Amino acid sequence: MIAHLCCSVDAGYFLKRLKEDFPDEKIIGFFYDPNIHPYSEFKLRSLDTKRICEKLGINYVEGDYNYEAWLRAVKGKENEPEKGSRCSICFDFSLEEAARFAKEKGDNKVTTSLLMSPMKSHEQLESIGKVIKRKYGVKFIAVDYRKKGGTQAQQEFAKENQMYRQDYCGCLYGIWQQKENQEIIDELISPYPFFILPASIEERLEFYENRLKLEDENIKYKIIKENFLNYRLLKSKITSKKTVINHYTLFYSYIDRPQRVRIETKKDDIGYGNRAQVIFVKLGKINALLNKTYKNIKDIYINPLKLEEELMVRKKITKTKYSLSPVIILEEFEDIRYDIEIEAKIYPDNREILIKF
Ligand code: SF4
Numbered sequence: 001m002i003a004h005l006c007c008s009v010d011a012g013y014f015l016k017r018l019k020e021d022f023p024d025e026k027i028i029g030f031f032y033d034p035n036i037h038p039y040s041e042f043k044l045r046s047l048d049t050k051r052i053c054e055k056l057g058i059n060y061v062e063g064d065y066n067y068e069a070w071l072r073a074v075k076g077k078e079n080e081p082e083k084g085s086r087c088s089i090c091f092d093f094s095l096e097e098a099a100r101f102a103k104e105k106g107d108n109k110v111t112t113s114l115l116m117s118p119m120k121s122h123e124q125l126e127s128i129g130k131v132i133k134r135k136y137g138v139k140f141i142a143v144d145y146r147k148k149g150g151t152q153a154q155q156e157f158a159k160e161n162q163m164y165r166q167d168y169c170g171c172l173y174g175i176w177q178q179k180e181n182q183e184i185i186d187e188l189i190s191p192y193p194f195f196i197l198p199a200s201i202e203e204r205l206e207f208y209e210n211r212l213k214l215e216d217e218n219i220k221y222k223i224i225k226e227n228f229l230n231y232r233l234l235k236s237k238i239t240s241k242k243t244v245i246n247h248y249t250l251f252y253s254y255i256d257r258p259q260r261v262r263i264e265t266k267k268d269d270i271g272y273g274n275r276a277q278v279i280f281v282k283l284g285k286i287n288a289l290l291n292k293t294y295k296n297i298k299d300i301y302i303n304p305l306k307l308e309e310e311l312m313v314r315k316k317i318t319k320t321k322y323s324l325s326p327v328i329i330l331e332e333f334e335d336i337r338y339d340i341e342i343e344a345k346i347y348p349d350n351r352e353i354l355i356k357f
Contacts, residue, residue, distance in 0.1 A: 004098035008048035013154035032063035230349035
């Protein structure tokens with residue numbers, strides 16, 4: 001039997017029950033989620049679903065991230081609410097692929113962990129099941145494990161196994177609706193490559209990969225959450241007489257409105273602006289402080305600093321532990337007025353941390 005899998009929380013308890021109810025079936029877990037945005041979230045959900053399959057002794061296959069085809073399939077349905085026609089197409093898309101996969105493997109039964117999700121309609125899924133039976137001759141197994149305390153047991157199973165819990169269904173269009181009251185929708189922000197922002201999906205992916213390493217090494221751990229002050233830089237632009245100045249803006253740099261600033265005081269390759277507490281730092285100083293060899297500002301974007309390095313520079317340059325002063329790296333200082341526009345959000349957030357025993 002091919003069990004289409006959407007995420008670890010829905011897959012875990014579902015597969016456990018499926019194994020009990022179909023002891024003679026060889027179940028293959030087929031993770032197929034081309035609807036997931038962004039790709040790092042797809043990898044994260046796949047990683048954790050694979051982990052739970054391995055725990056349950058179920059073979060795991062990760063399907064293609066067929067994102068463009070999925071976008072084409074739901075075209076025109078972008079604004080549909082959850083459980084509406086976009087979601088029906090989304091289920092069709094996944095279940096048809098699962099049915100094709102089953103045929104390819106010579107299997108004649110298909111089911112899906114979507115049946116476990118309280119956010120998904122059983123009626124919708126069952127009617128798609130009838131279509132794939134007609135089209136592919138593959139039987140859809142519509143088990144309902146949500147009944148008789150199943151949802152509660154599913155949550156306990158997820159907690160016991162410290163599974164990754166996403167907080168949105170998965171697609172680009174759903175995020176807008178499901179997170180519209182959030183100040184920052186992180187899933188819609190793409191940092192430049194290789195820079196990992198705190199509490200971002202990329203950080204979570206790294207976190208869950210590290211957790212797997214602990215499990216491989218048989219190290220006991222517990223996942224807990226901590227609160228912290230997060231930051232996202234949304235825009236940083238510096239010009240002088242309409243000429244754009246190459247620069248790099250450090251984490252936690254904040255000003256509440258555009259400012260025209262000139263360097264008033266210089267010391268040790270640090271320039272102190274005449275307003276808004278702006279601090280300019282020469283690239284050479286960064287190289288010296290962090291033992292780097294950046295030749296120009298562009299280099300920093302290609303080989304970004306680590307967040308810890310940015311915070312270290314801020315700490316060394318500013319005199320307060322809680323500094324939000326804009327710290328801007330320039331190749332050279334000039335005796336000009338810099339027009340600075342920084343749009344940034346500073347907000348309470350939380351992230352998961354590992355406690356090792
Ligand atoms: S909200 Fe969820 S089910 Fe609906 S289209 Fe998006 S990913 Fe698919």
